[in-house]
Amino acid sequence: MAPGAARCVLPALLALLGALLPGGEFPLVRGWDPSTQQSILDPGFAGAQISVTPPEAIIPRGGSVTVNCSASCAELGLEIELSKKEVAQGVNWKTFELSDVREDISPICYANCPNQTESSVSITVYGFPDLVELEPLPSWQPVGQNLTLSCQVVGGAPRDNLTVVLLRGEEELSRQPAVGEPALVNHTVEARREDHGANFSCRAELDLRSRGLGLFQNSSAPRQLRTYVLPDTNLSLSAPRVVEAGTQVLVECVLGGLFPASEAQVHLALEDHRLNATITYNGDSLVARAPMQGLAGEEGTQQLVCVVTLGDRDLRTREKVTIYSFPAPKLTLSQPEVSEGTLVSVECEAHSPAVVTLHGAPARRPSERDQILLNASAEDNERIFSCLATLEVAGQMVHKNQTRELRVLYGPRLDKRDCSGNWTWPEGSKQTVNCQAWGNPTPKLTCSRKDGALLPIGTQMLVKREIAGTYLCRAESSHGKVTREVVVNVIYHQNNVVIIILVAAVIILGTVGTAAYIYNRRRKIQIYELQKKAQEAAALKLNALASPP
Ligand SMILES: *[C@@H]1O[C@H](CO)[C@@H](O)[C@H](O)[C@H]1NC(C)=O
Numbered sequence: 286m287a288p289g290a291a292r293c294v295l296p297a298l299l300a301l302l303g304a305l306l307p308g309g310e311f312p313l314v315r316g317w318d319p320s321t322q323q324s325i326l327d328p329g330f331a332g333a334q335i336s337v338t339p340p341e342a343i344i345p346r347g348g349s350v351t352v353n354c355s356a357s358c359a360e361l362g363l364e365i366e367l368s369k370k371e372v373a374q375g376v377n378w379k380t381f382e383l384s385d386v387r388e389d390i391s392p393i394c395y396a397n398c399p400n401q402t403e404s405s406v407s408i409t410v411y412g413f414p415d416l417v418e419l420e421p422l423p424s425w426q427p428v429g430q431n432l433t434l435s436c437q438v439v440g441g442a443p444r445d446n447l448t449v450v451l452l453r454g455e456e457e458l459s460r461q462p463a464v465g466e467p468a469l470v471n472h473t474v475e476a477r478r479e480d481h482g483a484n485f486s487c488r489a490e491l492d493l494r495s496r497g498l499g500l501f502q503n504s505s506a507p508r509q510l511r512t513y514v515l516p517d518t519n520l521s522l523s524a525p526r527v528v529e530a531g532t533q534v535l536v537e538c539v540l541g542g543l544f545p546a547s548e549a550q551v552h553l554a555l556e557d558h559r560l561n562a563t564i565t566y567n568g569d570s571l572v573a574r575a576p577m578q579g580l581a582g583e584e585g586t587q588q589l590v591c592v593v594t595l596g597d598r599d600l601r602t603r604e605k606v607t608i609y610s611f612p613a614p615k616l617t618l619s620q621p622e623v624s625e626g627t628l629v630s631v632e633c634e635a636h637s638p639a640v641v642t643l644h645g646a647p648a649r650r651p652s653e654r655d656q657i658l659l660n661a662s663a664e665d666n667e668r669i670f671s672c673l674a675t676l677e678v679a680g681q682m683v684h685k686n687q688t689r690e691l692r693v694l695y696g697p698r699l700d701k702r703d704c705s706g707n708w709t710w711p712e713g714s715k716q717t718v719n720c721q722a723w724g725n726p727t728p729k730l731t732c733s734r735k736d737g738a739l740l741p742i743g744t745q746m747l748v749k750r751e752i753a754g755t756y757l758c759r760a761e762s763s764h765g766k767v768t769r770e771v772v773v774n775v776i777y778h779q780n781n782v783v784i785i786i787l788v789a790a791v792i793i794l795g796t797v798g799t800a801a802y803i804y805n806r807r808r809k810i811q812i813y814e815l816q817k818k819a820q821e822a823a824a825l826k827l828n829a830l831a832s833p834p
Pocket residue numbers: 328329330331332333398399400
């Protein structure tokens with residue numbers, strides 16, 4: 286405390302003591318002697334009268350104030366360290382103007398009448414803060430962690446009436462007096478999700494309403510907070526562990542429970558080759574998908590990395606991906622098309638270290654090469670040979686498959702079981718000639734009788750008596766010709782009833798006709814004989830008449 290200030294305060298204190306202690310007046314104290322550690326007491330205390338107006342004042346910093354000292358005598362003055370100007374005076378009073386007042390002062394009015402007496406004025410200076418500033422916030426604040434808001438207030442007076450308010454948006458978080466120069470006011474809040482994007486600020490409030498002035502507010506510029514959640518766990522990266530060179534696979538990086546998901550950045554890379562990821566945000570999770578090319582010439586184990594960046598942190602996860610090249614096995618047939626009975630060699634070969642399994646070959650220790658030798662038969666026509674090559678890549682088995690089809694030329698063939706060749710069918714029934722000629726190429730089959738009649742094959746027909754006979758079936762292809770004789774028998778029944786009726790009718794008609802003829806003839810004979818007898822009688826009569834005796 287400055288000695289000047291002590292001089293002001295001590296007399297006031299002692300005056301107060303004098304007023305409180307019973308039965309006595311205390312002599313007015315003129316000052317404090319630091320060498321003797323004793324108060325310098327005013328010898329002429331009693332009787333003198335002094336007054337000062339105004340007894341107290343509040344003025345803006347750098348402003349001026351007029352003080353009027355009046356006493357019971359004319360010998361008076363104003364004790365002050367500042368420059369003062371006497372602006373007016375009368376009998377027993379003087380008016381002083383104090384200008385450019387920069388800090389609180391308490392000038393003392395004194396008078397020597399003849400004993401010295403004095404009275405002080407309290408002049409308070411007020412000023413708005415020169416600076417109200419919220420300290421910068423962290424660029425990103427993890428949710429759930431404490432955030433200390435710190436507000437700096439430079440200047441501003443009187444400090445007793447200066448309050449610092451910390452705000453989140455319009456919400457008051459804390460209200461504290463401004464202490465110190467500069468005043469630093471702190472408040473700790475736990476960052477929440479909803480604080481993401483919130484504007485924090487602080488405000489200095491100079492409340493001079495009790496002094497007849499107003500409430501003055503100065504606010505800091507707002508600072509926007511960004512909060513985030515980046516869970517340490519469950520970042521997952523899924524990708525095939527082995528990728529064939531020259532192929533493309535899809536890799537996926539998934540992270541859940543992050544906030545604000547849409548502000549997260551994802552970096553997916555295979556070694557230092559960045560992948561073109563498409564990021565899908567869904568609520569609090571994100572999925573980044575990217576096509577990944579297994580580049581030829583870059584075979585070997587590579588690192589696939591997924592980095593999710595949010596706020597000032599990042600999460601990363603790695604996977605090993607092995608790029609391999611695996612040419613398909615070479616499956617060769619000595620001839621793709623052979624005649625029946627020819628030896629065919631089927632050979633499969635892979636590039637080392639792949640091994641092959643030739644389907645149909647006897648079980649052997651897997652090797653780079655395998656072979657089958659076979660005598661092509663009709664059954665081998667259209668047989669598909671497959672060769673499976675297997676390669677071990679990073680502990681995983683990968684396969685490749687190659688197939689070839691064998692074509693065997695055979696036939697034509699027309700066996701008894703293909704064309705039984707002896708059919709006995711009742712006349713009038715419906716039948717199908719089931720004859721099948723086999724062969725590759727497919728033979729053409731015709732069955733014809735000596736007279737040139739053809740037997741329809743494979744279609745239903747009505748059996749007639751006329752089709753009976755021996756046919757020669759001929760199966761023919763570019764590979765050869767075979768024939769086979771078939772017999773068609775037709776069973777038919779004679780209709781006896783009709784014949785009997787016809788025969789009976791003939792007999793009856795014959796009998797009746799004969800009988801009628803015989804009867805007629807007899808009658809004609811009788812008539813003739815009667816006529817003959819009559820003629821003979823007449824002739825006798827004539828003879829008798831003509832020849833007289
Ligand atoms: C002034 O002081 C003297 C001695 O200290 C005293 O005797 C006298 O009465 C005082 N005068 C007045 C007017 O108080």
